[in-house]
Amino acid sequence: MRVISSIEEAVGAVGQELGVSDWTGVDQQRIDAFADVTGDHQWIHVDPERASSESPYGATIAHGFLTLSLIPALSKHNYRVDNAKMGINYGLNRVRFLAPVPAGSRVRVRSEILAAAQVNDSTVDLTVRHTVELDGSAKPAAVAELIARMAF
Numbered sequence: 001m002r003v004i005s006s007i008e009e010a011v012g013a014v015g016q017e018l019g020v021s022d023w024t025g026v027d028q029q030r031i032d033a034f035a036d037v038t039g040d041h042q043w044i045h046v047d048p049e050r051a052s053s054e055s056p057y058g059a060t061i062a063h064g065f066l067t068l069s070l071i072p073a074l075s076k077h078n079y080r081v082d083n084a085k086m087g088i089n090y091g092l093n094r095v096r097f098l099a100p101v102p103a104g105s106r107v108r109v110r111s112e113i114l115a116a117a118q119v120n121d122s123t124v125d126l127t128v129r130h131t132v133e134l135d136g137s138a139k140p141a142a143v144a145e146l147i148a149r150m151a152f
Contacts, residue, residue: 002079007124010116019078023106026062031103034066062101067142071130074109084150093145099137106135123151
């Protein structure tokens, strides 16, 4: 796990891999819970019987936004920012969903710092590329560039 304790350390870490999380499961129960929270009950996600016969994937798949929502918790195993007074999710530059995540799959997150833009004397925007790897797949499930604003 990479620890970043200052703006200078953040700038120095640009271009480096920060870490790789452990694998976590994406089962039908998690998919159904996400559907309930978001109101997205499309059959491709929540109807295993129909998905097995009509889906090109042969099973239900996780919502793309479910895959995206796993990044913050999984990336906590990859890096942390110490000495910050506050950190906020500032936004995303780019998100791509490259491979479906079938129910019963495992994913993990690989994080790399792309940029550290100093906003002022005490604040930096960290742009981190998170690649959601899908166990057994050559293609990642998703790639997202997240921006975290850190105030020291």
